[in-house]
Amino acid sequence: MKDISKSLNHLRRVKERIPGVSQLLSKRPDRFSEGVWPGYFSRAAGTRVWDLDGNEYLDMSIGGIGATVLGYADPDVDGAVRDAIGNGVASSLNCPEELELADLLCELHPWADMARFGRCGGEAMAMAVRIARAKTGRDVVAFCGYHGWHDWYLAANIGSGDALSGHLQAGLDPLGVPAALAGTAHPFAYNDLEALAAIVEQHGANLAAVVMEPTRGAEPAPGFLPGVRELADSCGAVLILDEISAGFRLTTGGAHLLYGLTPDMAVFSKALGNGYPISAVIGRGEVMDAARYCFISSTNWTERTGPAAALATIGKFRRMDAASHLMRLGQAVQEGLRELAAKHGLPMDVGGMKPMTHFSFKDGDPHALKALFVQEMLDRDILASTLCYMMHAHTMDDVGAYLQAADEALAVVAEARAAGDAEGRLRGASSVAGFKRMA
Structure with missing residues (x-):
């Protein structure tokens, strides 16, 4: 002992x-x-x-x-971060590594045209949902799985007991989440296309986004992922893939690349920086362009170590x-x-x-x-x-x-x-x- x-x-x-x-x-x-x-x-x-x-x-x-x-x-990632620190982590100007990282992520995901960066997974998911709402002018989100602690997600538990209990975490009290958000987030189970279809039928006209992980605890059933894509398209909702856990683990890039699923947006964090804080939202140009018009901004999203760590992590992951x-x-x-x-x-x-x-x-x-x-x-x-x-x-x-x-x-x-x-x-x-x- x-x-x-x-x-x-x-x-x-x-x-x-x-x-x-x-x-x-x-x-x-x-x-x-x-x-x-x-x-x-x-x-x-x-x-x-x-x-x-x-x-x-x-x-x-x-x-x-x-x-x-x-x-x-990891010596390669830590070395890149030390070099970044040596050249100054923050200044009144932007770091050039942001563009290098955006180019690399769009190269790995040819369907994507643009990228925005944060430092944490949950905040990047909130960023993606806000962009989708800005793009569509709609409020409701359908989701599958666990996607963080922010209001848009915990709203599913307002007045509905524990709607999130089947999505990795049970017992998440929406204490502090505005009651006015009730009815804006609706969960469906992975591989349950009928449940998503029911949400689309009821809320399609006001459905801003369908949010899900490409895989987590199970493999997608035949027809499930294409069916999700089709349902999102049928009502004009933005399809957002949460690659925070799966990304840069099954392949160099998002797991969706292995399944032939093309989203409108994808979100990365965790493995992206090998422990250093960095997150990314990538997406099609016509969707990401909405970020120009909605307010999404933070001082520490512009610091240098996150992008430097991500570039070194992706490079080594790919090389090895x-x-x-x-x-x-x-x-x-x-x-x-x-x-x-x-x-x-x-x-x-x-x-x-x-x-x-x-x-x-x-x-x-x-x-x-x-x-x-x-x-x-x-x-x-x-x-x-x-x-x-x-x-x-x-x-x-x-x-x-x-x-x-x-x-x-x-x-x-x-x-x-x-x-x-x-x-x-x-x-x-x-x-x-x-x-x-x-x-």
Whole structure:
């Protein structure tokens, strides 16, 4: 059992000073096992992370929440950022890297003519929705999946209970979102073309956009993606693809390139800058042109490090054919987990994009079983959860070490499930699902 006293003391102090503990829900220690999960890092390099107490871990968990697609402290990306810093991050003039990045993104996506940049995924999604509304002069949005914390999205939960519960996050309270936005956002499930058709039938005349990820936890059913394109066209809605998670993971560029789907706009972040803040909205000229006439502006969207990091990340990702490596690693992880589930008689769902594997325990107390798995993997010097995001720095040896440790950890989980005492074996707390207040 590791000493993580510094990390736990840090968490106690954070609770008094930072509402919600973390700036990102996915990094809250209670999402893993509060009291056991170290929570804070002092250093990260390649695939290794060191906590505040100096413990070293192989990170086979959330990989910077999918942002560090090449690996931590990648020397090529960090070197490009250092050069950018050396030449000045900000001035009264604009940085030329913006145009270079816009040209590169439009080269990778020949259907796109223009690009706008931000620094975070959620704000880029809000930017895209505003452009679509400006282009169409309409208010309503149909969406599938998780797209951030902004008002346009959380409006789906106003007066409707938890309409977002099937879209990655449950329990998202629209507290603080203007009640007047009720009825402006309507969810539909992935691969459910009939649900989208019903939204188009009811709201088509006022439908500004159809927003969705090209893929996330499942492959598109035959005819689904072409059907979405056809429905959007039938009512003049703008088709926006959220590539924040899938982009620059399955291929160099957006995952939609693999599916033959041509959107009107696409949004990138996360892997785009390998951990440095950068986001992009690209689109067809006639749609993006609306951005000239609606107010979308921010000082820090003009700083230099984001575009510099993106150019270096895309260049290395392309040069190294990183997508192929990520797919091989992810396939080995998924196949290995399925074999271990069968070996230990554990009912588990294993799926997701290959480089972004997720699994869940199907019965017993899934939250306690998850926390027990986290605990057992930490005891074997591995950061792990029910998500396993691949980075280019990972090797097949890393995957082998992960699966060997998972074999031992899942044996303990299976025993606890059979005995019905998973929570009693925890040194910390059971994991928390959805959005709940962290005490």
